[in-house]
Amino acid sequence: MPTAGGVHTGIERGDAIGATAIQIFTTSPRQWKARELTDEVLEKWNAAKAKSPIQAYVSHDSYLVDLSSNLEENRTKSVDFLVGELTRCHLLGIPNVVSHMGSGKDEELGCKLIAENLLRVLAETPNDVTLLMETTAGQGSDLGYKFEQWARVIELAGNPDRLAICLDTCHIFAAGYDIRTAETYAATFEEFDRIIGIPRIRAIHCNDSKKDLGTRVDRHDAIGKGFIGETAFRCLVNDPRFINTPILLETPDAETMHAVNLATLRSYVEG
Numbered sequence: 639m640p641t642a643g644g645v646h647t648g649i650e651r652g653d654a655i656g657a658t659a660i661q662i663f664t665t666s667p668r669q670w671k672a673r674e675l676t677d678e679v680l681e682k683w684n685a686a687k688a689k690s691p692i693q694a695y696v697s698h699d700s701y702l703v704d705l706s707s708n709l710e711e712n713r714t715k716s717v718d719f720l721v722g723e724l725t726r727c728h729l730l731g732i733p734n735v736v737s738h739m740g741s742g743k744d745e746e747l748g749c750k751l752i753a754e755n756l757l758r759v760l761a762e763t764p765n766d767v768t769l770l771m772e773t774t775a776g777q778g779s780d781l782g783y784k785f786e787q788w789a790r791v792i793e794l795a796g797n798p799d800r801l802a803i804c805l806d807t808c809h810i811f812a813a814g815y816d817i818r819t820a821e822t823y824a825a826t827f828e829e830f831d832r833i834i835g836i837p838r839i840r841a842i843h844c845n846d847s848k849k850d851l852g853t854r855v856d857r858h859d860a861i862g863k864g865f866i867g868e869t870a871f872r873c874l875v876n877d878p879r880f881i882n883t884p885i886l887l888e889t890p891d892a893e894t895m896h897a898v899n900l901a902t903l904r905s906y907v908e909g
């Protein structure tokens with residue numbers, strides 16, 4: 639949800655369309671300098687939250703974060719930014735922060751740097767906020783497009799409880815995991831369960847894809863309008879394993895189309 643006008647407006651926008659879960663940016667995702675959470679900002683946020691029926695809150699970190707950058711300066715900036723982000727989420731009562739984590743042509747080195755730096759972030763932040771590594775489309779040299787990569791990071795980090803996964807349907811599809819039929823959906827989640835474990839999924843980004851299977855290009859589309867199509871989303875919203883998992887839209891034109899995409903998803907729910 640957009641937050642132009644203050645973070646609390648994300649809640650108001652969610653309420654306006656009858657959302658039960660929202661994802662927001664607590665600060666601009668395109669700059670290192672973070673928006674300050676003054677007492678006034680927190681008061682407005684808490685007042686909106688107290689009145690809202692929204693049950694699940696998720697934040698998304700800056701697009702600049704790269705815990706496995708070649709440049710030490712960028713790794714340090716990324717750690718500092720994430721420490722700030724998790725601390726802001728602690729103050730806002732947001733339990734989950736989604737991050738794209740990092741990139742790197744050398745997979746093993748990238749996974750090592752991510753594990754090492756995320757442990758610094760966890761060590762410096764309150765226990766009530768969990769870091770969710772997002773599955774990526776594998777655009778450019780982004781890591782996290784194979785389930786094995788985030789499994790490796792979890793292993794290298796020593797399986798911390800505060801490290802989990804946000805699964806993005808558009809990204810896994812663009813990365814080459816088919817979910818277009820009931821059979822391929824089942825097989826992909828079986829593979830995820832074997833490699834990482836379904837219980838690690840704490841949030842799902844529910845997006846169709848403007849690009850085809852395996853293209854490794856990240857372009858979100860409206861639900862049922864892209865290359866993934868309706869069946870995958872019917873499977874997802876009726877999957878009992880995700881009954882308590884926030885399912886979040888990141889489809890285009892949030893202000894006008896989130897209400898429509900939400901209605902589409904709800905129309906798929908059976909029983």
Ligand SMILES: [Zn+2]
Nearest residue numbers: 772806843888
């Ligand atoms: Zn996403």
